[in-house]
Amino acid sequence: MSYSIVRRPRRNRQSAAIRALVQETTLSVDDLIFPMFILDGQGVKSEVKSMPGIYRYSLDTLLEELKEITDLGIKCIDLFPNYSEDKKDKFATESYREGTLYLDALKAVKDRFPDLAIMTDVAMDPYSSDGHDGLVENGKILNDQTLEILGKMAVAQARAGADILGPSDMMDGRVGYIRKVLDAEGFTDVSIMSYSAKYASAFYGPFRDALDSAPRFGDKKTYQMNPANVREALIEAELDYEEGADFLMVKPALSYLDVIKTLNQNFDLPVAAYNVSGEYAMVKAAAQNGWLDGQRAMVEVLLSIKRAGAKVILTYFAKEFALLQTQV
C-alpha cells in the first residue's frame, strides 16, 4: 500500500538530532540584557511582589549579584533606580545631581566590572514628583523643556560610565538632542538604544510597583504610542534612525511581535525588544499556580521574540535563562 505523499515535513521532526539541525532560531545569553533595580541603603535585597525572583538591591548586594550573573555569562545590564518620595521633584533634579545614588552606583559597577556593558534609562519618571516621563505644566507634558533635562541626565550618566543610554521617555526629538549634547561633551562612543516604538501599555504595571513610579495623574497616552498602531512605529523609527540611534527598540515585546518584524524588515540597525515586567509576571503567576511549565514558557517567549526579528532582548528572565544554559 503506497500513498503519494511526497512532501512529509514530519521527517524533519523525527528525532532530537534532526530537529536540532533544522532549528531556525537559536537563543544565547549574548542576546540578552538583564534589567535590574537599585535602591538606597545597605544589605537590602527586597523582592518585587509582582515579579517573583526579581529584587531591588542596595549597591553592596547588587555588586554581589553582578558577580554571580557575570559568571553566568551575562554581558549587559540595564539599571533602574528606585528613589523615595522625598528625593523627587517637578524637575527631576536628582537625576543629574553629583553624588546621587544612581550615578554613584553606575561608577561603582563600572569600576568593579569594567567588561560588563551598562545600559541606563533616560526618562524623568523615577525622579519626578508627577510620576511622568516629561516635565508637567498645567496637566500637560512639555516636550522641548523636557529635552533639556534629559540632556543633563544623559551627560551625567555617560560621565558615570554608562555604555548605552536608553531614552524611554518618547519626547519628540530626544535622540537627536541627546546625541548632540553627548558629542559636545566628548562622549561620541556612548551608544543610544532608543525606545522607538514604546506603547502606552498595561504591561508596565509591575515595573511601576518596583520603582513606585506610577503617574500621579492621568496616563502616558500623549507621549507613548497607541497599541492599535504599527505604521506610526515606522515614523518613530525613521526619526530615531536619522537622529543617530544605534539600536531601535520595541516595547513591550509579546503583544507587538508584528512591530518588531516591521522594524527589522525596514531598518538595518539592530532591533531590540523589551520583554516587560507584566509579560514576566504573567508567566510567573501562571507557573506558580501550576497552570503551565514556567521554564518551557520562558524559552518559548524568548524564542518568539527573536524569531520575530529582535536581535537583542531585554528580559527579567535573563538570569534564569543563563542558569538553564549552564545545566544543559
Ligand code: PBG
Ligand atoms: C520609564 C520606563 C518604564 C519601563 C521602562 N522604563 C515604565 C513606563 O514607561 O511607565 C517599563 C519596563 C517594564 O515594564 O518592565 N520611562
